[in-house]
Amino acid sequence: MLRPMSVVAQIKEVTARAIKELFNHELNANDVLVNATKPEFEGDYTIVLFAFVKQLKKSPDTLGNELGEYLIKNHSTIFSSFNIIKGFLNLAITDYYWIEFLQSAYSNASFGIKEKNGQRVMVEYSSPNTNKPLHLGHLRNNFLGWSIAEILEVNGYDVIKTCIVNDRGIHICKSMIAWQLFANGATPESTNTKGDHFVGDYYVKFNDELKKQVEELINKGIDKETAEKEAPIMKAAQQMLIDWEAGKPDIIELWKKMNSWVYAGFDATYKRIGSDFEKTYYESNTYLLGKDLVEEGLQKKVFYQKEDSSVWIDLTKDGLDEKIVRRKDGTSVYITQDIGLAEQKQKEFNAQRSIYVVGDEQNYHFKVLKLICQKLQLPSADGIYHLSYGMVELPSGKMKSREGTVVDADDLVDEMINISKQKTAELGKVKDFTTDELNALYDTIGLGALKFFLLRVDPKKKMIFNPEESIDFHGFTGPFIQYTYARIKSILRKPEAISRESGVKNLLPLEKALAIQLETFPASIEESAAEYDPSKIAIYIFELAKTFNSFYAEHSIANAETEEKKTVRLQLAQLTAQVLETGIGLLGIKVPERM
RNA sequence: CGUCUCAUAGUUUAAUGGAUAAAACGAGCGUUUCCUAAACGCUUGAUCCAGGUUCGAUUCCCGGUGAGACGACCA
Numbered sequence: 001m002l003r004p005m006s007v008v009a010q011i012k013e014v015t016a017r018a019i020k021e022l023f024n025h026e027l028n029a030n031d032v033l034v035n036a037t038k039p040e041f042e043g044d045y046t047i048v049l050f051a052f053v054k055q056l057k058k059s060p061d062t063l064g065n066e067l068g069e070y071l072i073k074n075h076s077t078i079f080s081s082f083n084i085i086k087g088f089l090n091l092a093i094t095d096y097y098w099i100e101f102l103q104s105a106y107s108n109a110s111f112g113i114k115e116k117n118g119q120r121v122m123v124e125y126s127s128p129n130t131n132k133p134l135h136l137g138h139l140r141n142n143f144l145g146w147s148i149a150e151i152l153e154v155n156g157y158d159v160i161k162t163c164i165v166n167d168r169g170i171h172i173c174k175s176m177i178a179w180q181l182f183a184n185g186a187t188p189e190s191t192n193t194k195g196d197h198f199v200g201d202y203y204v205k206f207n208d209e210l211k212k213q214v215e216e217l218i219n220k221g222i223d224k225e226t227a228e229k230e231a232p233i234m235k236a237a238q239q240m241l242i243d244w245e246a247g248k249p250d251i252i253e254l255w256k257k258m259n260s261w262v263y264a265g266f267d268a269t270y271k272r273i274g275s276d277f278e279k280t281y282y283e284s285n286t287y288l289l290g291k292d293l294v295e296e297g298l299q300k301k302v303f304y305q306k307e308d309s310s311v312w313i314d315l316t317k318d319g320l321d322e323k324i325v326r327r328k329d330g331t332s333v334y335i336t337q338d339i340g341l342a343e344q345k346q347k348e349f350n351a352q353r354s355i356y357v358v359g360d361e362q363n364y365h366f367k368v369l370k371l372i373c374q375k376l377q378l379p380s381a382d383g384i385y386h387l388s389y390g391m392v393e394l395p396s397g398k399m400k401s402r403e404g405t406v407v408d409a410d411d412l413v414d415e416m417i418n419i420s421k422q423k424t425a426e427l428g429k430v431k432d433f434t435t436d437e438l439n440a441l442y443d444t445i446g447l448g449a450l451k452f453f454l455l456r457v458d459p460k461k462k463m464i465f466n467p468e469e470s471i472d473f474h475g476f477t478g479p480f481i482q483y484t485y486a487r488i489k490s491i492l493r494k495p496e497a498i499s500r501e502s503g504v505k506n507l508l509p510l511e512k513a514l515a516i517q518l519e520t521f522p523a524s525i526e527e528s529a530a531e532y533d534p535s536k537i538a539i540y541i542f543e544l545a546k547t548f549n550s551f552y553a554e555h556s557i558a559n560a561e562t563e564e565k566k567t568v569r570l571q572l573a574q575l576t577a578q579v580l581e582t583g584i585g586l587l588g589i590k591v592p593e594r595m
Numbered sequence: 596c597g598u599c600u601c602a603u604a605g606u607u608u609a610a611u612g613g614a615u616a617a618a619a620c621g622a623g624c625g626u627u628u629c630c631u632a633a634a635c636g637c638u639u640g641a642u643c644c645a646g647g648u649u650c651g652a653u654u655c656c657c658g659g660u661g662a663g664a665c666g667a668c669c670a
Contacts, residue, residue: 033611033613035614037614038614041614046614050613054650087613087614088613088614129670169669169670170669171669171670283670310668319598321598324668327668331668333668333669360599360665363599363600363664364598364664364665364666365665365670388600391663391664424633427631429633456608457608458608460600462601462664463608472620474619474633474634475618475619476618476619476620483633487634490631527611535608535609539608542618542619543618550634552635553636559630573630
């Protein structure tokens with residue numbers, strides 16, 4: 001099926017053709033700059049003429065007039081009138097065009113969704129550590145990763161969502177040793193604690209105990225650095241890591257038991273926030289990957305060995321530093337595992353692109369990772385893309401677990417759901433709902449507010465979260481969009497078939513504004529995929545909802561002046577509802593039928 | 596010391612080099628016999644400083660100031 005081109009794409013194309021015919025000048029359609037016309041001028045879309053004034057050696061006015069007249073003469077179904085102001089050619093689009101658009105799109109359930117393009121993409125996100133529960137930063141990561149995967153999916157890609165669980169290493173051993181020392185056999189069940197929080201508590205206990213021991217050693221005259229290394233509990237953790245690597249049965253058993261507690265907790269949280277993965281990798285299985293590639297790199301002379309037999313790569317010519325890829329004791333480092341995992345993913349899924357949703361503190365790491373893979377000429381190399389996002393910070397700065405300022409994911413979700421419960425009760429609009437229906441509604445609204453809050457900002461930018469101020473339910477928020485949707489549904493609930501031919505010839509300004517905005521939905525989805533940026537969609541659906549609300553306040557739909565108007569407004573309402581649902585769905589947010 | 600990010604109304608955020616910089620929250624005023632007032636309308640207010648490129652700069656380049664991240668055989 002041939003997808004109809006967007007108005008903007010058509011304007012570009014037609015303009016390029018016009019310039020070729022009128023002035024015999026070749027122009028790429030993409031070089032035509034088309035903007036929405038500013039509200040203070042007459043017209044819908046504007047061509048910026050400056051760009052080709054020079055090449056064509058014409059004044060903007062002459063050029064604009066010739067072009068404008070050509071467009072109206074040759075494409076009268078699209079363009080109705082034009083005016084030129086200071087080098088801007090403002091074009092008015094015919095009502096006919098918008099009415100046709102509405103009739104073709106209002107009942108098209110896949111409006112904005114592309115067909116499969118045969119390309120595969122992997123999206124890795126979440127990446128939790130099994131020594132503590134998820135926090136606000138993980139939420140931004142999860143929502144972003146899930147949303148990007150979804151956005152790529154509707155853009156035609158075959159998407160594989162993956163997660164690498166950091167389930168081994170010294171930090172896990174810290175929780176384990178603390179449990180051995182202080183738990184007296186307690187379990188999540190015996191203490192009625194969620195598994196990930198239970199294990200996280202022992203990680204905190206470890207650090208408390210370590211601090212105590214370090215202070216004692218310092219009082220004995222040992223310097224801080226040595227004290228931290230020599231504290232008995234730290235030595236015990238390090239010994240445990242060695243035992244783990246050696247596969248000592250009782251350690252492995254304890255490790256498995258504690259991790260299983262954590263996974264039960266993670267699963268509950270993921271289920272609640274709607275995160276899922278097609279494939280989960282565990283670092284305990286992948287940490288040895290990449291060793292072969294070190295050998296290969298040495299042979300290819302991409303890597304070199306120092307006197308102590310450690311292996312390095314020299315990236316100084318690329319403006320970076322030297323980087324170790326294998327320790328002198330033969331063990332691999334973080335980056336080596338990632339090289340190995342990149343190849344592993346490539347072998348398993350053969351994706352054209354591999355996206356890593358990881359915080360911007362690791363920008364350097366991913367730059368190095370991609371560069372090394374390229375130098376090794378690995379097939380996965382060029383497809384590596386680090387989707388770097390900014391940290392979530394508090395007004396006081398970074399969240400610090402040691403200072404207890406970390407905003408816990410479960411707590412925050414609870415709070416959001418409670419607020420939505422409270423507000424729903426205050427408004428009292430759904431008193432006839434069953435308990436199940438109410439609980440589902442609270443989840444929808446509370447999570448909607450939270451996800452929208454975290455996704456409405458450009459991922460690249462760090463964001464401030466103030467725990468003192470609760471996340472808003474008014475204005476540029478998830479509930480605003482959900483509410484708009486629910487209002488439309490209440491109109492559409494009255495059983496009434498919407499006929500395709502409305503018969504109207506003209507649109508009122510607010511009807512037209514809505515139609516124009518609806519028409520750009522596919523472009524908005526494309527843009528957010530091209531830039532890996534869900535906030536583009538968040539902004540789009542917010543503006544759409546706003547336009548609809550203005551329209552709704554001004555014009556009656558069910559009691560429209562004429563049957564024709566009623567039909568065209570029902571089409572507008574139905575398409576708006578559908579676009580809002582699809583759009584906000586790409587952010588992982590549900591819409592309620594009533595609220 | 597070096598590399599890289601960021602700096603826009605009181606606050607949180609928008610703006611492929613294009614017209615008089617756009618919203619939300621906050622503050623103030625108003626809107627409901629009629630499809631959901633979690634809404635709508637009006638008022639208020641900003642590009643860190645100094646140069647440069649350009650017909651045109653929030654956007655690109657140079658310098659400065661301020662904030663952050665990274666450059667660890669941690670991940």
